[in-house]
Amino acid sequence: xxxxxxxxxxIIEKVALIATIIGLSFFIAMYTTYAERKVAAWLQDxxxxxxxxxxxxxxxxxxxxxxxxxxxxIPLTSNRFLFILGPALAMITAxxxxxxxxxxxxYVDGTTxxxxxxxxxxxxxxxVFGIVSVGVYGIMIGGWSSNNKFSLxxxxxxxxxxxxxxxxxxxALIAVxxxxxxxxxxxxxxxxxxxxxxxxxxxxxxxxFFVCALAECNRTPFxxxxxxxxxxxxxxxxxxxxxxxxxxxxEYINMFISSAVMATLYFGGYDIPFVNESTWGLSPLLFSxxxxxxxxxxxxxxxxxxxxxxxxxxxxxxDQLMNLGWKKLIPLALVNMLLTAALTLWLNx
Amino acid sequence: MNVTPxxxxxxxxxxxxxxxxxxxxxxxxxxVLWLISTFFxxxxxxxxLNAQFLAVVNIIVYAGAxxxxxxxxxxxxxxxxxxxxxxxxxxxxxxxxxxxxxxLVLVAALKDAELKSQQAMVGAGSIGLIKVLGxxxxxxxxxxxxxxxxxxxxxxxxxxxxxxxxxxxxxx
Numbered sequence: 270x271x272x273x274x275x276x277x278x279x280i281i282e283k284v285a286l287i288a289t290i291i292g293l294s295f296f297i298a299m300y301t302t303y304a305e306r307k308v309a310a311w312l313q314d315x316x317x318x319x320x321x322x323x324x325x326x327x328x329x330x331x332x333x334x335x336x337x338x339x340x341x342x343i344p345l346t347s348n349r350f351l352f353i354l355g356p357a358l359a360m361i362t363a364x365x366x367x368x369x370x371x372x373x374x375x376y377v378d379g380t381t382x383x384x385x386x387x388x389x390x391x392x393x394x395x396x397v398f399g400i401v402s403v404g405v406y407g408i409m410i411g412g413w414s415s416n417n418k419f420s421l422x423x424x425x426x427x428x429x430x431x432x433x434x435x436x437x438x439x440x441a442l443i444a445v446x447x448x449x450x451x452x453x454x455x456x457x458x459x460x461x462x463x464x465x466x467x468x469x470x471x472x473x474x475x476x477x478f479f480v481c482a483l484a485e486c487n488r489t490p491f492x493x494x495x496x497x498x499x500x501x502x503x504x505x506x507x508x509x510x511x512x513x514x515x516x517x518x519x520e521y522i523n524m525f526i527s528s529a530v531m532a533t534l535y536f537g538g539y540d541i542p543f544v545n546e547s548t549w550g551l552s553p554l555l556f557s558x559x560x561x562x563x564x565x566x567x568x569x570x571x572x573x574x575x576x577x578x579x580x581x582x583x584x585x586x587x588d589q590l591m592n593l594g595w596k597k598l599i600p601l602a603l604v605n606m607l608l609t610a611a612l613t614l615w616l617n618x
Numbered sequence: 619m620n621v622t623p624x625x626x627x628x629x630x631x632x633x634x635x636x637x638x639x640x641x642x643x644x645x646x647x648x649x650v651l652w653l654i655s656t657f658f659x660x661x662x663x664x665x666x667l668n669a670q671f672l673a674v675v676n677i678i679v680y681a682g683a684x685x686x687x688x689x690x691x692x693x694x695x696x697x698x699x700x701x702x703x704x705x706x707x708x709x710x711x712x713x714x715x716x717x718x719x720x721x722l723v724l725v726a727a728l729k730d731a732e733l734k735s736q737q738a739m740v741g742a743g744s745i746g747l748i749k750v751l752g753x754x755x756x757x758x759x760x761x762x763x764x765x766x767x768x769x770x771x772x773x774x775x776x777x778x779x780x781x782x783x784x785x786x787x788x789x790x
Contacts, residue, residue: 395674402682
């Protein structure tokens with residue numbers, strides 16, 4: 270396996286794919302901020318942003334422009350290098366996660382076979398976990414280097430929350446892996462296409478995973494690192510201009526990616542439910558485009574649920590958050606894992 | 619053209635440089651960050667050897683969990699240059715001596731190692747993939763595996779006991 274020999278077309282294909290996915294992540298994140306405000310307005314019986322462009326559609330552009338042109342302030346007492354590294358790390362880790370997600374069915378036309386996935390590595394979903402676990406550093410470094418007690422408290426909260434919720438998330442995931450027998454994202458999707466979506470076999474596992482995903486993205490009801498009435502503003506208090514924008518944006522990209530991961534793990538990825546679309550005889554391009562659109566529909570639904578929860582459920586208290594993670598979710602996830610393991614063993618014999 | 623040697627040299631330089639910076643940094647937070655960088659370089663080496671599971675688990679466990687706790691403690695202790703305790707000169711000497719002993723042992727152990735027959739396969743082999751690794755662990759090496767997990771369990775129980783002691787002490 271000479272995977273490191275340079276093949277120029279391979280590199281062009283992958284670079285194009287990566288650029289598309291990053292562009293898409295930014296675009297979706299941009300319009301999730303718009304959707305957030307519109308849905309909030311809808312839930313609170315208001316109008317929401319409606320000045321910039323038709324229906325306020327240019328509002329994210331206006332916000333972005335504002336952030337770019339704001340004055341850049343780096344506190345004198347802060348650690349300059351780490352202060353800049355913090356938001357950069359948050360953004361990088363948010364973007365890398367998309368590499369292993371299969372974004373659609375492969376484009377197969379004769380001998381050409383273009384997978385809509387940057388890397389289908391053997392470790393698949395574990396890579397996502399690795400990057401998510403590194404994502405804590407963006408928050409921690411930013412919070413510490415601001416040299417502000419509130420920022421530090423928020424960063425410590427965020428980090429401990431993310432480390433705690435990674436455990437039940439991993440345990441819920443093991444149940445899925447027991448059913449598929451592979452860590453590859455493509456194998457997880459094709460298993461669901463053959464045997465039905467995992468949500469029907471793993472409802473408890475999905476709920477645990479979803480709660481943990483909310484906590485990992487620092488979304489309400491688990492947005493303790495950004496609890497403004499306790500911490501002034503949160504770990505990004507000292508940040509201004511686009512550095513603040515990066516932190517806020519990274520959160521929305523994380524939401525987008527975790528929606529994609531949930532759709533892939535539990536909702537069949539790019540599979541269309543109840544029908545076998547591969548027998549329709551569609552042209553390869555249309556087939557790939559349709560599978561991508563289906564995945565996107567699922568992702569948008571999850572994004573809506575994220576926003577819906579934010580404007581419905583109030584924030585947890587910090588001890589409640591820790592109790593939920595360690596005393597309720599972990600035992601539940603362990604029971605779920607053991608039950609799945611026993612059932613898999615029983616059914617396979 | 620094969621890029622593997624270049625990647626190997628790049629990763630090696632990266633790992634050694636990070637490790638050196640980790641030891642020589644004055645600021646403990648920088649030390650932790652350089653150590654994390656070292657872990658990433660080592661994970662890169664694992665990937666070169668096609669030990670993907672080891673690479674990812676190294677990042678999840680060491681870079682993602684253990685170093686976060688390190689960073690926690692160091693950030694909360696608020697170690698500055700001014701508050702840095704003065705190190706005893708004898709302590710430094712003993713440290714250098716101990717490090718030298720470790721070097722001696724390593725050199726002695728590796729001196730007679732046969733390099734030719736033990737050369738690692740680069741980018742090939744399936745021993746590092748999760749399926750093969752799992753089968754090996756749960757068939758051939760099941761007893762050492764279980765013993766090491768018992769060791770972890772005892773460490774966990776020990777940590778819980780120490781933590782509990784603290785609470786009862788405060789209450790009384």
